[in-house]
Amino acid sequence: MVQLFLSFSGEDNGSGLVRDFFTDLCTEIGNITALAPDGLGYNYLDMRTAMRWRKELSEALGSCKVFIPLYSPRYFASPFCGKEWWAFSRRQADHILGTADPEPEMIFPVIWEGVFDGRRPIPKAAADIWAKQPNLGDRYAERGLRQLVQLKHNKEYGPLYHEIIFALGKRLAELIEDSPLAADVMSDDFDSFGNAFCDPLTAQKDTAAAGAVATPATDDGPSRERPASPRPVPGPRTSLSGPKHVRLVVASGTQEDLSGLREDTTPYGDRQHDWAPYTPDHPDPVLMYAVEVASELRLMPHLEEFDGEVAQLLDKVEADNELAVIILDPWTIELSGRQAALGEYDKRLTMNTGMAVPQNASDTETAANTDALRQQLLNVLGRHAQLREPVFKMSLKTVAAFQDALRQILVELTRQVMMQAPQARPALRSDPGVSFDSRPFLDGPSEG
Known part of the structure; x- marks a missing residue:
């Protein structure tokens, strides 16, 4: 089980800046809570060679208490990041349905690169969550953290960076303590996840039809994107199709x-x-x-x-x-x-x-x-x-x-x-007389 899930675009980790930021953040939270910084949060940069990355990723999404998206233009353009957001938001929705509690505010955005300049549309899922924290200053809201991570040892900007890390760590420590989300078993079938950054019709196409399927990124950025095989809209209703x-x-x-x-x-x-x-x-x-x-x-x-x-x-x-x-x-x-x-x-x-x-x-x-x-x-x-x-x-x-x-x-x-709906794949595999369309799938992380 992890406390935090860091969702980000691999292209934003140039020079290891995302790793540096997350290390500093976890260290600060450890100081506030006495939780061990190692293992406090999940990010795919710590994936080990030969690990079953799908399983570990789904376990982290299913057990984390807080989801931290790093806002940037690259982040909102990443289908894989959209699927991570979608999976966590479904977990929040399941919590609401199971408890009738108000929606838990466990998606905690961090502005990595300025996205509120009006030049690019922000997906509704992100626009609906307030991200501009006034106590962190105008520079953070307008430009984000990336440059400040680079300047964290600078005499002028270093104190500002550490003040922001302290404020973020303090709030995240509170969210970890207050989170009502129980651990859940989450499917590692990322093909079936929607993309929270698309409008609903586009998300449906992204999940069930054509589109570019992204893969997790390495330290040098996303490994690649490749076209998915088109999948037709289901025909007449059968016991294995969706509602028609x-x-x-x-x-x-x-x-x-x-x-x-x-x-x-x-x-x-x-x-x-x-x-x-x-x-x-x-x-x-x-x-x-x-x-x-x-x-x-x-x-x-x-x-x-x-x-x-x-x-x-x-x-x-x-x-x-x-x-x-x-x-x-x-x-x-x-x-x-x-x-x-x-x-x-x-x-x-x-x-x-x-x-x-x-x-x-x-x-x-x-x-x-x-x-x-x-x-x-x-x-x-x-x-x-x-x-x-x-x-x-x-x-x-x-x-x-x-x-x-x-x-x-x-x-x-x-x-x-x-x-x-119950998963029908085992029945399909066990019956050699049944054929079905191949589905888009996500490759694991590559070496570069």
Whole structure:
């Protein structure tokens, strides 16, 4: 078991600077905590010849208490670093699902090279975590630590470097002590991991289709990248494929239902399925736009209306290995029986179900009541609102925003369901009559 996992691009270790920094950091944490600096943290620079690097890497990701990414342009461009981040974030998600605790803040970024200059996009996974620590000074936030490591023996910059190391070590020592993450057995099948630095559709392609597959780097930088063999999207559903059916569940009301809640009932019709929240610019029912996305992702849509039997819905999609997305109109929460059904839904955090909440920006009545509608929604669906990003999406003010959110939800749900599915490879190997496509794989570290 290790306390820290250092995730970085090998290209950033020129002249051994990353090794120097991590050694200094672990020494400082050892001084603060009395933990032995040796073995305190994991980084692949310490890999031994002939070791089973996949196994050791997965054990470190599964046991570490804190994940430390070294932010740099090279880091965010590395698919392998994206997979490390993705694996640790899945472990945090599993902790949330198992305990219903808030998300543990155990991803602790360190700025290695300036990335906040606006010249390059920062992946959402990283942008969502605050990295600019004001107590470390503007120079650190703007330029990062790399140059300071080089200047750590300089009379002018050395004290600044050591102050930063002390501050980082102090905070990491606190996180190690407070970390709620239990050790977990993590697969060493890195081919199946997503890339946290890609958008969901790109990540799906990176995991299941074509792309450059990165390998861990040596002291001199990444060993190489090579093209992966393309892998087709699964065809008709079999017991070995991922979920191919999605239930699109509209939770709205009829025009008659809404007449007592709002003045303008134009977006509604005689059935829940008639709800067209993006009227007048896009007057089609929201289900039409949802079906487009499902078809784009090669999922078979099944259209349903939300009722009080939400537990039955959740049980069925799990039993049938399907997906479900509830498309919720926040105006309808006060309809008879709706709060109770949504409250029942909020008690369960399933891997198969997500929610999207359209809210038309041009609907003046909705805009005037935005705060009240949002608070009402949070009161009923508090657990999902706090814990279920990216499969719980609110305030989708345009058709484009709604469809983009639905893509993200469906891709993430598919990934979660496939990760919890039993591994079928032994059966495939034991049956000589079964053939399957070769998968992209990651080579171990090379010598240069």
